Amino acid sequence: MPIATLLPADLRLTIDPAVLGFADTAELRDETLPWIGQARAEAAARFGLGMDQPNYNLFVLGEVGSGRSSLLKQAMVEAAAQRRVPPDLCYLHNFDAPERPLALRLPAGEGRLLRQLLTQAVKTLQSDIPQRLEGQDYKAESERIEQAWKDDVARHYAELTAFAEARSFSLHREAGRMVFTLTGKRGQALTEDEVLALPKARRAAVEQAEQALRAEITRYIEKTQPLERAMNEALAALRRQVVKPLVERELQAIRAGLKKQIKDAAKLNAWLDALEQDVFDRLELFSGSEDDEERLDGLQAALARYRVNLVVDNGGLSGAPVIVEDNPLFRALFGSIEYQSENDVLVTDFTRIRAGSLLQAHGGFLMLHLADVLADTLVWEKLRRFLRSGRLQIEEPGVSFSPIAAVSLVPEAVDVEVKLVLIGSRAQYYELQEAAPEFARHFRAKVDFADSFVASADTRRASAIFVAHACRLSGLPHFSAAAVARLLEESHREAGDQTRESAIFARTEALVMESAAVCRARGGPCLVAAADVETALAAHAARHDYPEQRLREEIAEGDVLIDLHGSRAGQVNGLTQIDLGDYRFGLPVRLSAHAYAGEDGLLNIEREVELSGPIHDKGVFILQNYLAALFAHLAPLSMNASIVFEQQYHGVEGDSASCAELYALLSALSGLPLRQGIAVTGAVNQHGGVLPVGGINEKIEGWFRVCETAGLDGSQGVLIPARNRRHLMLQPCVVDAVARGLFHIHAAEHVTEGIGLLTGVAAGELNAAGHYPHGSVLGHAQDALLAFRRACQTLEHTKVPRRHFRAGDRSGRR
Template sequence: MKVNEEEYKNVLSIYRVPVSELRSEFDANHFSFQTTDDLEHVSNEMIGQKRAEKAMEFGLSVEQTGYNLFVVGTAGTGRLTYTLDSVTKQAKERAVPKDICYVYNFENPDMPLVIDFPAGTGQKFQQEIEILLIDIERQIRSTFSSEVFEKDKRKIIEDFRARVEAIWQETDEFALQQHMKVERTPEGIELVPLFNGRPLAVEEFEKLSETDKEMMKNCEKIVGQKIDETVYQSLKIEELLKKKVNQFMMEVAANSIKDLFSPFRDKYQENKKVIEYLESYFHDVVSHYTFFLDTNNNGQENIMKALMGGSNEHFHHRYTVNLFVNNKNLAGAPVIYETNPTYYNLFGKVEYQGSLGSWTTNFTLIKPGALHLANGGYLILQATELLQQPQVWMRLKMALQTGSIQIENLNEMNGVIPSNGNRPEPIPLNLKVIIIGSYYLYDFLSAYDEDFHKLFKVKVEFVAIMKKDQENSWKLARFVKNYVDKEGLLPFHRRAIAKVIDYGSRLVEEQSKLSTDFQEITKVLVESSYWAKLEHESVVDDRHVEKALSEKAHRSNHIVEQYREMIRNGTIMLETDGYRIGQINGLAVMGTRDSIFGIPTKITAQTYVGKNGIMNIEREAMLSGQIHNKGMMILTGFLSGEFAKNRPIPLSASITFEQTYNSIDGDSASSTELYVLLSSLAEVPIYQGIAVTGSVNQWGEIQPIGGVNEKIEGFYHICKSRALTGKQGVIIPKQNIQNLMLETEVVEAIKEGHFHIWAVSHIAEGIEILTGVDAGNIRNEKGQYPEGTIFAKVENRFTKMFEMANKLKN
């Protein structure tokens, strides 16, 4: 039943959205200042994140293990800045952690030992040990070069020489008794036969009788045995001499340096590990005193020793201290933000040095990682970078679970370089780890890592939306003030800040809310200042913000301009005037990396007798997503529930988005598809100057959608390019009125009556606007729809289809 023109105007008026609700503009007069120069600087002020602030405060305050933090939210919301500020503030109130040193393990050299010291004293200990080593070397050399030492050493040697001479004297006497003389020469020992007390020449020996000769040979044999015994005793005495001299020299070394250790024993008597280390240090120096006397090697020998890793300098490493973590300059607990969390950057490593084609190392080459530097404080990591590093996440969990850090080289584990068995003593771990990441990574870790919630019990969530109230508006103004001063931008007038606030509402598509994406807001601040400077202005005003926003949109709207051009020249077939049955203009949004825009698309439907139901051509072509498929099934549910209560619907229908070749998903066009189906079934034309968006449920109720501003503006610009008729407009869900933050140009066109926005809550309301025909969706007492209405026409069409199907069946 076609309504008359007055009734139709009344229908349009009822559902038309008032101009006052198309856009929410902040009143600059709410601010008492003129420009940001009038505002005071307020540092570290968080905007619109009270929940995150409380969670952060709680997480940083709890001391128990497992209460590490995961800061989640979208980039640009200030999560990193606030995290750094909060952690730094908390760290100042905590004690400075101890210094950590690695020292040589004299009992097990492959396992360097850890000793900790009060903050700032680790370096003093290192210097004291360096000075101690110098004093030890000087004292030993001085003592071993003294006359007293030489005299005592000579006496020991002479005593042993006297013992040797005594046994040789005895041997000489024994030989004489056997008519033999012992002659000791550098070439060896010789025996000379004696005859009548004088040496017997060879010629004389030959003249002796056989009996005498035999007797002489027996004497020589007996004396030889005596000499062998004497040589053996001499060697034993010489060995005893070496031991005696070595023992003497060790005693001398010990006595010469023992007073050097006394101050250390007194100073560090409360530190058991230091005392144990000093005792081992002392005994090792005494045992290896010769290394402090090795000054007589020639140059070539020293070079070869150095190349082979055996020089005294290399040996002296064992008597030094590796100041592993030095907290001398800290004023509180450490805060480390590791931007490149590789394995070695986090867990430290043992470095190697090349030597004649091989790799060598020692405990002084153990280097700390971020975990060591942050120990006793806070370590901040980015989840994306962290999870990209091999083995890092698993090792981080292991460190947090065990409460210790074990330094291991991946290259050794992977066999790239041979392992020297150097395994430093683990360091106790006590710190809070704060990971910053996206919702996706938080959900991923929650779902696939059972240890995640045991170790990261505090979720600090930064929301992307905040209330548009007086408090947050003032905070945003102070944020602009701080950023302007920091970056050296021109001061902003309060009118300009009001435009920035409006832009914040546009970003979240909600009139009563503001965006917390400060990264996007700062872009506008920088660009607005640029345009103001270009005009030689001293203050940024509202027109400069508008200029920045328009230029920003222009830089990234190349694709949408091409699309609109194709519509204007007819490449993409789209009508913005006239009436068509089974044709309607739907609205969708497309996006690039830096821009989102709305595009109108023609949706068509054909209906006919059959049993196939509604065929989604996009689904058949595998261009339809799951949500879009669901929306199509809802249409079947609505039609069946409304028109098939007493008989089946012998319907076959096809619906498609014309001239679309990309994947389609979402249900924001489901109401549009229902309108075009009703048009085709009722054979009532739809006015093509009205585009539609909105999803629908099985009861015909219209549901809200996203991207409403871009969709409206996209259709407006198409209509404008073909000349506005005053009848064109867009139908949106009623719930989306609160999301309207339309461009000023669109609002002005609507205000002048050149364009319109209608908001509906049911499919019946929208079909009346589109067709100018009563929907008639309420049955009378006989269960019939009012004659001539859309629903009556649809039911009549279904009745004819049912009758035709029965005829074909018979």
């Protein structure tokens, strides 16, 4: 089959602006961004967001810039609008166990209302309780109770005094103690010396009387202490009786003020009852001197227990929450407990509990990036535990490692219902499937974003809407239809396909902004023109192409050996692509082959020195097997051959040079020279078919620039796989050179088609006798292999040390 030479129309897709259906993007006013070319991902996203069952969290796969985050956020907002508003979350003081604050769920907005009602109730209690305790009725009754107690105590004290006087003792109180002294006949107190001077019998009687008095004092204390307790209890009961209507009224107002039905009503009522009891237990703190700092401190501490810590307030929402957590630190994601240092001790209370993104997203959606989550081991492990249990325990992990003592809190754990949307790459997704299958099973909704999609009139209009949206969002001038057409053509080039567009719209967005900047810089009309897009593309290349320029200069200066004219045996120019991440370009590389008599077969020099990757090695092995198949009638082959990429020191990978390697090897065998102006790219299979390769546009353009620098003479061109024809999106300068006959692009279906182009001699086919015709390329190679065999047989019979025979010397002479 003759080789095909491509026409200029084959080399790129050109989009007619007239078919787009608009004059400029100002006419396109769609409010939401379309899912351009992502029908499968859109369906999967809406399925996952709509599933209420557990474990249907979403894992979003795709390349950076494919719109995976922005489109998912848009879908989350739409889905959230259809959901009911989730409840608020409060933390309350636990009167039974202060170190374990209570969690309380309230309908949306009720948390704020409870906080307001409770604040007002506490203010009322703080002002009204002292007034009630200072009222005339309370004072009169409390005085009566105290007077009754005093009367009872006085009566018992009088009895004790009479008991003491009957035994010649005087009794009085001193600093809260009972002090008694022995008295004489005239009632005066006896000194210690006078007591010692008493007769022995009298001293014994005094000691006996003293013991009786002490016993009586003990009985007195036993009688009066219960009286004091009874008085205090009566006073407390009186205070409670006076204050109770007020406290009950305020707490009832709180219960009545919460209008919506509360799921945790029993818990709230129990807490309000505990608050009421706590107020009764601390009524003495509400009245007293304003100068009593200790009492005031105690009162403030008590009132602080009656507050509400509203950690999640959904009162302002109209649907479910949508949260995008771009900084998922432990505290930001799972919540925290704040501490304050007091006297070298870290202290805290329930009011210092803070909610994280997970609690805030309860009932809604939370978006995370997997790379951020994996960056922190604590976050990763905590998230795994949360997904397993569905319950969240707020904790402060660093407190246990603090150098000073800490008062710890253990807030009540809460159930959290949240739909997680995890953003990651395909590699991360499949690594996670293998490394943590128990984690991956919680993400049953897989949303796979495509890298490219089949172009159509609908996708082109959707892409134009994307451009219009970007212009409005960033305040940029709108694009003309011709400028949009040029953007679309560049999208096809990014996809490397005339039938497909790139789905990486971040690049399109960047080009939109750069083109708009060019338009503004030239002070042109309000619309961005196609020429502005061309200028932006050229400027972008100029900012990134220094490595390419420097390598081309090395070729032009002769430091890198590349022949552009004439013919050479065993030598061909291959094409490589270099990807720097932010810029890709192609460059030629010389491949050379050498063949001689021997039995070692084909030697891949890159492989021997470990400068080739496995794909390149695979390509060489396929080449070797195809070569053996070509000359199977001469098997076993008596040949030593070597192939090398010249002046390549950083490794070789890929199989796109296997066609060039085959041509160089056949040239070395046949002795027929190859045209140096034709660079070759393409992979070969075991049947000689030429397979498509990647980076075809960059490779062709790289060779074109090298030839253009040296001067195009009409003999240069490239040989590419025919199956790469639809991948061609070459720059206009290359298309123009082809149109003027200065550069040529040839496409081959089979490797034998390229042999004739490069050598000017037909490849040749096996005849009926099973041999290639003399004068053909394969015929010359066949003669060389036969000569190698005769040389090897002669050396084997004569036992003469083997000498190397060059390919092309078909006489067999030494």
